[in-house]
Amino acid sequence: xxxxxxxxxxxxxxxxxxxxxxxxxxxxxxxxxxxxxxxxxxxxxxxxxxxxxxxxxxxxxxxxxxxxxxxxxxxxxxxxxxxxxxxxxxxxxxxxxxxxxxxxxxxxxxxxxxxxxxxxxxxxxxxxxxxxxxxxxxxxxxxxxxxxxxxxxxxxx
Numbered sequence: 001x002x003x004x005x006x007x008x009x010x011x012x013x014x015x016x017x018x019x020x021x022x023x024x025x026x027x028x029x030x031x032x033x034x035x036x037x038x039x040x041x042x043x044x045x046x047x048x049x050x051x052x053x054x055x056x057x058x059x060x061x062x063x064x065x066x067x068x069x070x071x072x073x074x075x076x077x078x079x080x081x082x083x084x085x086x087x088x089x090x091x092x093x094x095x096x097x098x099x100x101x102x103x104x105x106x107x108x109x110x111x112x113x114x115x116x117x118x119x120x121x122x123x124x125x126x127x128x129x130x131x132x133x134x135x136x137x138x139x140x141x142x143x144x145x146x147x148x149x150x151x152x153x154x155x156x157x
Contacts, residue, residue: 035155040098045156051090058082071136075121082114082143103154110146117143
């Protein structure tokens, strides 16, 4: 069993900050909106937003599992719900047809980052050192960086 690096309360606070930063809950676009508008049918918008909300729930679950030293389970959640293995579950091929190539690439990078995290999270149970923990949280940060990059560059309607 691995030692806790952060408490569950601290990790959930960090998760709430990440959620706020993504802008999913966010209000109306301002007049100086610079993000590229990606028009898509209402049904696809709802599907995509549902996927992103599930991604945030998965991140919350992952952080909770990590705070309990359950890296292997966190890795399994990451791969199943965020990683490359999740593409079919989320209907990525259908949604991608409405996205510009650069937006598709940003999404693919998030899924790749999640798969890399899944491997590292499993390994931290073998290597519970501070360095191992840092690698796991760095990999987790790559997932949220990919999310934030996409949210900073694109909006849907």
